[in-house]
Amino acid sequence: MNALVIGSRGSSLALAQVEIVRGLLAKAHPALKLEVKVIKTSGDQFNNLSLSADGGKGLFTKEIEDQLLRGEIHLAVHSMKDLPTVLPDGLTIGAVPPREDAHDVLVAKYAVSFDALPRGAIVGTSSIRRRAQLLARRPDLRIVEIRGNVETRLRKLVENSKMESIVLAAAGLNRLNLWNQFGELLWHDLEHDVMIPAVGQGAIACEARTDDKETLELLSTISDESAGVAVEAERAFLRAMGGGCQVPYAAHATVEAEEIFLVAASFSPDGKDAKRAEVVGLIANPREVGARAAKQILG
Secondary structure: OOEEEEEEOOOHHHHHHHHHHHHHHHHHOOOOEEEEEEOOOHHHHOOOOOOOOOOOOOOOOHHHHHHHHOOOOOEEEEEHHHOOOOOOOOEEEEEOOOOOOOOEEEEEOOOOOOOOOOOOOEEEOOOHHHHHHHHHHOOOOEEEOOOOOHHHHHHHHHHOOOEEEEEEEHHHHHHHOOOOOOOOOEEEEEOOOOOOOOOOOOOEEEEEEOOOHHHHHHHOOOOOHHHHHHHHHHHHHHHHHOOOOOOOEEEEEEEEOOEEEEEEEEEOOOOOOEEEEEEEEEOOOHHHHHHHHHHHHHO
């Protein structure tokens, strides 16, 4: 292979993730030529679409996957949480690089903690998972939809006099190094008793064709085993629940030695009905761990 073509969305965060993958590949294979192809997705072209109403999953991946299947690119780099749990025939996740912090973060103008938000405070998020968990803990909050990339959302918070706070993924803030660019804002990690992350949050998916053995062999050198196992357990949970962006599901797995620790939950959209499961299993069986958590919640 003379050159490996990487397909990605053109957002700042998507390109930052590409640079992470490109850096890992360049270190593992110094002689390999790496090219990046920016591809517009439905989620980019129609930014007025509601992520909850229109399904979310697939809005940021389909056009990239189409080019991957046609052989126009060798590798697609996605945010793992954007990737549907069932991939198109002929595609597979070839690598999961080391995972970034998976926490959600409350970004606030004045509140020194989540519980310190004023009664009736307006909180912005486009995620029904975040909405449900915010309302489960604080039904007095007013949740409003906010769209745009990470920087745009932060600017909207600063410029909107009525909005008190927004919720973002720590991974995006870290990858874009945005913590110090909005010094007037306060940042608070939301622990799992308040907000369980989205399935795959903080992880990068390197997607390739199942019959492209050369690319898959290259990708095998940059994959992180613990991240891959944790993500597989989370995605198995979501698959067993039959859900995507339209249903408020959440799951996060960690790996210690030979064990997987998975916390998972489902919520009604208003947060009033919540079911939670905590499951421990072996790293050799991540799909079984995810399926068992789903069974507990469904049962």
